Amino acid sequence: MTGLRYVYAVCRPFGTPLQSQLTGVAGDPPRGLTHHGLVAVVSHVPERDFAEEPLRAHLEDLDWLTETARAHQGVIDALTTVTTPLPLRLGTVFRDDSGVRTMLEAREEDFRRTLDRLEGRVEWGVKVYAESEPQETAQPAPKAASGRDYLRQRRAQTRSHEEMWQKAETFSVTLHEKLSAFAEDSRLHPPQNPALSKASGRNILNAAYLVPRAHSEEFVEMVDRAKGESTGMRVVLTGPWAAYSFAGEEQLTGGEKQ
Amino acid sequence: MTTPSRMPEPYGQQSGANLADILERVLDKGIVIAGDIRINLLDIELLTIKLRLIVASVDKAKEMGIDWWESDPNLSSRARRDELARENAELRERLARLEELEPGRAEQKEAP
Numbered sequence: 001m002t003g004l005r006y007v008y009a010v011c012r013p014f015g016t017p018l019q020s021q022l023t024g025v026a027g028d029p030p031r032g033l034t035h036h037g038l039v040a041v042v043s044h045v046p047e048r049d050f051a052e053e054p055l056r057a058h059l060e061d062l063d064w065l066t067e068t069a070r071a072h073q074g075v076i077d078a079l080t081t082v083t084t085p086l087p088l089r090l091g092t093v094f095r096d097d098s099g100v101r102t103m104l105e106a107r108e109e110d111f112r113r114t115l116d117r118l119e120g121r122v123e124w125g126v127k128v129y130a131e132s133e134p135q136e137t138a139q140p141a142p143k144a145a146s147g148r149d150y151l152r153q154r155r156a157q158t159r160s161h162e163e164m165w166q167k168a169e170t171f172s173v174t175l176h177e178k179l180s181a182f183a184e185d186s187r188l189h190p191p192q193n194p195a196l197s198k199a200s201g202r203n204i205l206n207a208a209y210l211v212p213r214a215h216s217e218e219f220v221e222m223v224d225r226a227k228g229e230s231t232g233m234r235v236v237l238t239g240p241w242a243a244y245s246f247a248g249e250e251q252l253t254g255g256e257k258q
Numbered sequence: 259m260t261t262p263s264r265m266p267e268p269y270g271q272q273s274g275a276n277l278a279d280i281l282e283r284v285l286d287k288g289i290v291i292a293g294d295i296r297i298n299l300l301d302i303e304l305l306t307i308k309l310r311l312i313v314a315s316v317d318k319a320k321e322m323g324i325d326w327w328e329s330d331p332n333l334s335s336r337a338r339r340d341e342l343a344r345e346n347a348e349l350r351e352r353l354a355r356l357e358e359l360e361p362g363r364a365e366q367k368e369a370p
Contacts, residue, residue: 004294004295007291050295051295052295052297065281066277069285072284073280073283076284086288087284087287089284089285089286089287089290089299090284090285090288091295091297091299092291093293094295095294099293103291147353150353151349151353154346161342162342192279192282196277196278196281197276197278197279198276198277199276238279244283244284244287247288248289248290
């Protein structure tokens with residue numbers, strides 16, 4: 001076997017096989033490498049793309065990054081349907097299988113603890129967008145007859161923008177409080193860059209919630225209800241994701257950092 | 259294993275997810291393990307400069323609680339108010355200059 005080993009996730013052994021057509025980041029199907037009762041999900045990647053220098057160069061290329069990120073997420077997603085995976089960050093690469101085994105051994109305790117904590121739980125993403133400039137599109141301003149009229153219109157516009165922002169903030173805070181009270185844990189992420197998300201409106205809330213699968217239906221319904229609650233607010237639900245936002249080491253100590 | 263019966267899309271498709279949703283998770287979340295190939299994602303110019311979402315610290319946002327957007331001038335209502343006040347003053351000044359240049363027009367409109 002040649003090539004490097006790209007590791008997607010660590011999980012407990014699972015009986016169900018992965019989808020047969022599933023391909024990993026470089027087209028190679030992912031497989032499980034079992035060691036000490038843990039499974040590293042691994043695929044082979046060519047050295048010409050994944051050795052340090054080429055990988056560094058590729059990561060600067062948004063098209064390559066997009067394709068690789070989607071393939072990585074595709075594998076994590078497939079795992080999420082059959083088990084509770086601990087997703088590793090993109091670009092975790094070892095020279096050979098024995099390097100992967102050594103890593104599993106070295107981190108065994110951490111992995112088990114985190115797997116126990118996340119077992120049977122998924123992540124849901126909830127974003128709130130304030131639709132941009134709803135006032136202006138709703139009632140196009142008549143052409144200002146004078147400077148004074150223009151200023152008056154400006155002031156009215158400013159006021160309605162201000163009201164819209166207040167409303168968006170209040171709506172987001174209320175929704176986040178409600179959802180985080182229901183979820184086991186939550187994380188606030190920075191608002192998204194529209195250049196990447198291609199989403200219209202301004203992203204006000206970008207949050208992740210850790211929810212047991214068994215309670216996910218109820219969670220989805222809560223979010224659905226919020227969708228029609230306020231005009232000018234768009235609520236977007238994504239998921240179920242593997243618990244990406246809750247798998248990091250900083251959470252191993254449990255709960256919020258001071 | 260029980261899965262919720264009601265999913266937004268077929269399980270495993272993530273079709274509601276945009277590129278930012280995926281990148282913020284696979285690049286910025288998940289478990290960090292130093293592999294044999296040493297890449298520090300934060301060293302990548304594209305990620306740190308072009309994709310601002312990667313450098314914004316989630317921990318910082320967390321510390322700040324739900325008021326986290328206050329620190330972002332793009333999102334802070336205080337920053338927006340300041341900007342609007344500035345814009346307003348600038349417009350008033352421009353208007354005064356215009357009315358000086360066009361006394362006839364301004365008088366005509368403001369005549370009782």
